[in-house]
Amino acid sequence: MQGFRYLDDTAILRLSVEKCIGCGNCLLVCPHRIFQVQDGKAEIVDRNACMECGACAKNCPTAAIYVNPDDGCGCAAYIINSWITKIRGKAASGCSC
Amino acid sequence: MTATLTLRDDLGSIGARTGFTRNNYKITPGLYCLGDAGKNSPVLVTANYKLSFDALRKELMGQNLWILVVDTRGINVWCAAGKGTFSAEEIAYQVQRAQLDQIVSHRELLLPQLSANGVAAHELKKLCGFRGRFGPILAADIPEFLRTGETSETMRTVTFSLRERAVLVPLEVCMTLKHLFVAAVVFFVLSGISPDFFSLGLALNRGTVLLLATLMAIFAGAAATPLLLPWLPFRQFWLKGAVVGAIAALLLFAGLPLTSSIEKIAIFLWVSGSSAFLAMNFTGSTPFTSLSGVAKEMRPGLAFQISSTVLAILFWVAGPFM
Ligand code: SF4
Ligand code: SF4
Numbered sequence: 001m002q003g004f005r006y007l008d009d010t011a012i013l014r015l016s017v018e019k020c021i022g023c024g025n026c027l028l029v030c031p032h033r034i035f036q037v038q039d040g041k042a043e044i045v046d047r048n049a050c051m052e053c054g055a056c057a058k059n060c061p062t063a064a065i066y067v068n069p070d071d072g073c074g075c076a077a078y079i080i081n082s083w084i085t086k087i088r089g090k091a092a093s094g095c096s097c
Numbered sequence: 098m099t100a101t102l103t104l105r106d107d108l109g110s111i112g113a114r115t116g117f118t119r120n121n122y123k124i125t126p127g128l129y130c131l132g133d134a135g136k137n138s139p140v141l142v143t144a145n146y147k148l149s150f151d152a153l154r155k156e157l158m159g160q161n162l163w164i165l166v167v168d169t170r171g172i173n174v175w176c177a178a179g180k181g182t183f184s185a186e187e188i189a190y191q192v193q194r195a196q197l198d199q200i201v202s203h204r205e206l207l208l209p210q211l212s213a214n215g216v217a218a219h220e221l222k223k224l225c226g227f228r229g230r231f232g233p234i235l236a237a238d239i240p241e242f243l244r245t246g247e248t249s250e251t252m253r254t255v256t257f258s259l260r261e262r263a264v265l266v267p268l269e270v271c272m273t274l275k276h277l278f279v280a281a282v283v284f285f286v287l288s289g290i291s292p293d294f295f296s297l298g299l300a301l302n303r304g305t306v307l308l309l310a311t312l313m314a315i316f317a318g319a320a321a322t323p324l325l326l327p328w329l330p331f332r333q334f335w336l337k338g339a340v341v342g343a344i345a346a347l348l349l350f351a352g353l354p355l356t357s358s359i360e361k362i363a364i365f366l367w368v369s370g371s372s373a374f375l376a377m378n379f380t381g382s383t384p385f386t387s388l389s390g391v392a393k394e395m396r397p398g399l400a401f402q403i404s405s406t407v408l409a410i411l412f413w414v415a416g417p418f419m
Contacts (some may be wrong), residue, residue: 004383007332007390016127028248029213029231031174031255031384041398052387053179078381079392080399 011050014067017041019064026056026065122147123171128195132161136202139243141232142188143209144169144177149236156236160243163201167191175384178215185216189224198226207232207242210253255384262323265382269319273375277311284308287410291417299417305366306353307413310346314368317345320374323382334386335398338376342369359419363412370405375399 013034022040032049035042035056050067055067063094070082120264123143131154140163143149153164167187169177177183190204192198208216210231218229230240240247284307289300318338324331329337346368355361377398380386 005332006383007393008385010390010393012389013386025218028253029210030232031211031253033254034249048386050387051385052389053214058215058217059213059219068387070388079388079395090214097164 005048006051008048008060011052013044013047013050013052014066015042015044016064016066017043019062020060021064023061025059025061029055029059031055036085054081112156123254124166126148126166126168126191128197128200129164129166130160130192131157131164134161134163136164136200138201139164139207140201140205140227141164141239142167142208142212143330144172144174144183144212146173146177149173149209152236153239156239160240162243163197165195165197165206174209175211181215183212183215185218185220185224185229188216188229190227192227202227205230210248211233211255213259221278223304242321246315251418257326259324262326265379266323269323269375269379269382273315273319277315281308284311287414290414296417303360303413303416306355307367309353310349310364310368311371313349314342314344314371315375317341317368317374319379321345322372323379326383332400333374333394334380335377335394335401337402338379339369339373341376342372344367345372357416357419359412360416363409363416366405366412367409370402370409372401373405377402 002032005061006031020042022037022042022044024037025039027035031053032046032051034046034050037043049066052068054067057063070083120154126145136183138161141153141157142165143153145166145168150164150166157164166186167183168191169182169187172180172182173283174183188208192206194279198204206229207220208229208231209217211234213231215230218231221227221229231248232239233248235252238248238252242252281304285300285304288303288307289295289297318341322334322338324342325341326337329340331337332338343365346365349368350361350365353364355364377391377395380391380394383391
């Protein structure tokens with residue numbers, strides 16, 4: 001993904017090294033090259049390229065990874081809708097994608 | 098089922114891509130047999146979105162295998178996984194419905210990598226007895242994956258090439274055009290307000306100018322910005338869109354019969370603001386923008402878009418009074 005960097009120091013991605021068993025699932029499912037497994041432990045090598053898709057957290061057998069849990073496809077329409085929801089207290093209609 | 102694509106399939110894809118008929122492009126969920134699949138043939142899992150299914154079918158011509166189509170309500174793998182419809186539970190349900198354990202002798206399902214945010218592969222085994230394994234991102238890499246049994250790092254890394262961006266443009270543009278009719282009515286009304294209350298001549302002339310400017314803004318924000326994405330300055334999408342919109346507005350001045358500078362300012366603000374908004378909306382279609390990032394850029398982005406639109410309306414309506 002050269003040429004495609006989004007905002008730095010924004011994505012919410014946490015890894016608990018104590019819980020990690022080094023299975024390598026996160027490395028396999030991540031569509032960007034965020035993780036490396038070394039000496040039986042995963043480490044985050046390129047945090048700023050994370051798009052918060054949640055694939056790593058979903059496929060970690062020991063729940064060692066935490067990703068921004070707000071779902072939705074990351075489009076502006078979705079976020080506007082969820083803001084309106086917060087203001088009006090009604091269920092979000094989501095976006096059209 | 099045949100692996101040959103017909104012209105009708107291609108026409109259908111055009112319909113699906115432009116967004117007009119997108120909701121009608123579903124494949125019936127269930128198990129499909131490709132070629133001469135047997136007890137030991139691999140089983141690939143995909144969404145019941147016609148474009149995903151066709152891509153798979155096209156790349157797998159001549160192979161013998163099973164395709165298990167899960168019900169994602171006609172949504173593609175990536176969005177369906179994000180929305181929770183492409184899940185371990187849904188896959189297990191389709192496995193049981195198709196009685197897959199009696200059709201194949203192995204116990205392995207090959208999943209599209211981009212479904213990993215919705216499917217926990219380690220849960221599949223508990224739910225249906227089949228082990229889940231993630232394959233490559235692109236259907237085009239599946240034949241090699243089947244041959245070697247492994248995915249390379251490149252196969253597992255998402256790309257966003259000019260071609261991949263170009264495919265998204267028709268949908269982006271068409272979604273916007275849907276609202277254009279209502280907008281056109283508003284444009285004509287706003288454009289006709291004059292010192293002697295309302296002028297039909299002004300409404301038609303200035304309304305047309307505004308409509309042309311809006312088409313230019315749509316081109317700038319929903320087509321040019323996505324296509325030029327990696328080469329535009331700034332990381333925030335609304336800024337990229339505003340830059341392209343500003344250039345588009347300057348180009349417009351060469352062709353539009355605008356004389357008063359207040360109208361020019363109005364058009365400039367309107368085109369750059371709308372382009373910024375459309376560009377910001379494109380964040381939802383890229384495979385590298387995080388939700389936290391989008392939320393962060395939306396605060397300054399929306400502030401700019403709303404204020405430029407309000408000012409644009411004020412200046413535009415003030416035009417005939419100057
Ligand atoms: S959330 Fe997605 S992009 Fe971020 S590290 Fe996990 S798998 Fe990779
Ligand atoms: S998936 Fe979880 S346990 Fe496995 S390597 Fe990654 S962080 Fe460690």
